[in-house]
């Protein structure tokens with residue numbers, strides 16, 4: 001028997017901990033040639049009703065439709081008409097124009113916070129097009145494109161970002177944490193991955209009631225390390241819930257590269273295999289591939305084929321948020337070197353190759369969209385910007401904590417209003 005303090009086993013190899021390290025740090029030359037970019041059209045397309053395991057080779061592949069020639073290739077080509085393609089292009093461009101203006105609004109102090117989705121527009125806009133209008137969306141904070149694709153008014157979004165008196169969420173949520181019951185867009189929560197089991201729960205409820213609505217949820221690759229990811233997938237496969245898990249692998253979770261969420265060992269799509277779930281891995285910057293994969297999963301779920309996990313392989317082109325400076329932790333070259341290009345440019349070039357669009361039309365549309373966002377911003381500013389007094393009545397802060405206002409919260413409200421009136425007599429609280 002070994003005694004405490006004995007050097008028993010000292011001839012065994014020393015254990016070593018592996019701490020992932022990203023390939024490129026600030027100032028480094030970037031070479032993404034290790035990333036496998038298969039030919040567009042090369043991946044097979046199994047039937048939506050197939051056994052989950054038929055999809056497993058696709059979890060290690062990358063479904064691509066748009067080739068370097070800007071044309072659509074192979075069995076995943078969704079064969080969308082030109083009007084639908086133009087609508088998707090317009091909504092992706094609107095998402096980008098909106099992001100640009102709101103980022104600036106934060107820098108001008110009109111709001112406290114903003115998050116862009118630059119480079120990831122296809123993963124929200126084009127995926128939403130593949131769903132029915134009343135399918136329930138459970139987003140993370142980087143899916144403003146889903147709301148835009150469902151026609152949410154930019155002014156409403158800006159009212160929320162400004163926490164002004166027209167903000168439907170009454171200034172209670174951090175900017176960009178939208179919600180629209182009318183558009184089946186579930187309230188965004190800052191707690192990562194909590195939307196996943198909720199989406200599964202919605203899908204289970206829908207199925208148990210014999211309804212026809214499915215659920216689609218989005219999560220960053222970093223957030224897949226949360227326990228909620230595991231429970232959501234377990235419940236979804238056990239009960240064959242009609243739910244789609246969109247994992248947006250944009251390579252970074254703030255300053256942590258995807259290796260910290262397990263990317264060095266297996267793809268995120270491959271997580272599906274262990275649960276017995278269908279899985280697909282797509283080029284997230286290929287608008288047609290994103291649409292086709294989401295449509296495949298939606299049709300499968302709607303026909304009681306069960307859940308699908310889709311990894312959208314993409315790149316977070318900008319900082320994590322207005323509070324982040326990516327030049328501190330990654331090479332500035334990464335964005336330009338990203339081998340899958342830019343989703344807006346790729347769809348634009350595809351439409352031009354089809355003879356259904358032109359550079360001039362694109363320029364005109366960009367100017368029109370920028371003006372539209374500018375006007376929406378002006379209109380929203382009439383309802384107030386951050387810190388300029390036009391907010392919801394003070395009392396509303398205490399409402400909706402419970403369905404009915406309990407006596408002790410009514411007391412707190414009265415007291416808070418009295419104190420405010422003493423401190424700021426020129427700004428009477430209601």
Ligand SMILES: Cc1ncc(C[n+]2csc(CCOP(=O)(O)OP(=O)(O)O)c2C)c(N)n1
Nearest residue numbers: 142190191192220221222223250252253254
């Ligand atoms: C439970 C929880 N832990 C940590 C955070 C802080 N946090 C906010 S965003 C973020 C990174 C998430 O990265 P990822 O899931 O890859 O999504 P991305 O931001 O790339 O879209 C972290 C750690 C949080 N909001 N909630």
